[in-house]
Amino acid sequence: MAKKNETAISPTRAENYPEWYQQVIRASDMAELSPVRGCMVIKPWGYALWENISRALDDMFKATGVQNAYFPLFIPVNFLEKEARHVEGFAKECAVVTHHKLEKGENNQLVPAGRLNEPLIVRPTSETIIGDAFSRWIRSYRDLPMLINQWANVVRWELRTRIFLRTSEFLWQEGHTVHATKQEAIERTYMMLNIYKEMAEKYLAMPVITGEKTEAEKFPGAEITTCIEAMMQDRKALQAGTSHFLGQNFAKASGIRFQSAQETEEYGWTTSWGVSTRLIGGLIMTHSDDNGAVMPPRIAPSHVVLLPIVKKVEQNENVMAYTRDLAEKLREKRYHGGPIRVQIDDRNIGGARNWDWIKKGIPLRVEIGPKDIAEDAVYVSRRDRDRKDSRSMPKDRFVDNICELLDEIHTELYKNALEYQRKHTRDIDEKEEFEAFFTPVNPDRPENHGGFARSHWCGKKECELAIKDRLNVTIRCIPFDREPEDGTCIECGTRTKKGRVIFAKAY
């Protein structure tokens, strides 16, 4: 009974949020830093999240006619050069392959040899190389729409990295489509953003605000960038997914042309859209608490862990048999398209066993001891409730209702996150209040600040940049659901009727 800290994770969120984040990842065994700077090793408990996320997304994509394909990791440098703004956006963070061979040099060290005639970049995103393929694949309007997705890794040479949120290499999906008309491409852009919203809210229990990026925050080369933005528990915004309408910019850069029904030659209208392993960072920072991770049930690596409690050796086999039988009954149940994922943990390590699963964030913990078996009952604890808030229930009722119980946890997590977001979102019309809102109360913890400010903006880039320079606050998005409203720009005071935009500090 050597009770140590009140909380399993130290420091707590309030004490040091960035450090807490890393400790949650370590304690839950989701991932670790790799020997290569800025890269991560995703361990099974973390990778299962990505598998579950990607499986659900893949189904949703395919339901809209998207097909998967795979394009090369290496891209000729001159491909990137084709779209001017795209170059500006990505050139400075590209990893470049310049050699194709290693030779033994002094002291037996391996040194690069065999310089490439043309260097290759490691894809930071694949618009250009997919565009090249599309230019060959598409001849006629009958080839359209072209709806392609790839699951891949990409590399962006980041200065400052943070596990899952910003690593030099990350996993993602990138969808790329070509359409005969502007209208259809724009519709596709919004359609995919809605899928991301559904993933965030219905699977990750992460409420998001959908909207459009400003000129300054757009994807390099896009006409319209749409996004889902979520609030983390430090009240910073996380861009959790983006969908872009690329106009004809990339079609012109890559020569994606088709012959129309009217026998004219036209450029295609393209879109691209992606989400990444960053979503995992987002769900950690949305739901986890000072005792570790909290997994949203629908994508949790496991739904329930069974913890047999053996008092006397001679009861051991009885308890284990009961436990195995319960596991089998649970596995027969279907939950959101798959079986209930059950683990049995019979390690003999006392209360530490329970804490391990709390830190991993498994939605349900079930203790099974002689007392329960005598009553044909189980003792159930929910991760989203206080850890002492456990209750006994008849075993059959537990089995019959486990799907409803998991969905209830999902709903509760979503509700709490939405409540948090609303609590820290404020309409602000006075410049002084705006400044105070984003100024940390405690200078030692500059990450602590107000949250989302809904304020008026005249639409000028200078005002947006001035705020960014002064407060490190940016316009996260122009919400789709904004209502026209009279107001004055929070920076320059110009009258505007357009309605409010979301200002926040961002990851």
Place this chain on the structure above:
RNA sequence: CGGGGCGUAGCGCAGCCUGGCAGCGCGCCUGCUUUGGGAGCAGGAAGCCGCAGGUUCAAAUCCUGCCGCCCCGACCA
């Protein structure tokens, strides 16, 4: 790339000022006892003290250089 902090066992740290056997807690392994909320006893394994050079009889400790990590800022999904 600028400012600050930190590198000692898997994790968290002490030792450094004042040079002299490599330490502590947790974790890990073995055995026994235990098991309804971070178990007890006994035994054990585990270290390039970030790296390289220097000073010294002797360096985790002093000096020089480098590297890495974390936080803040600029940039980004």
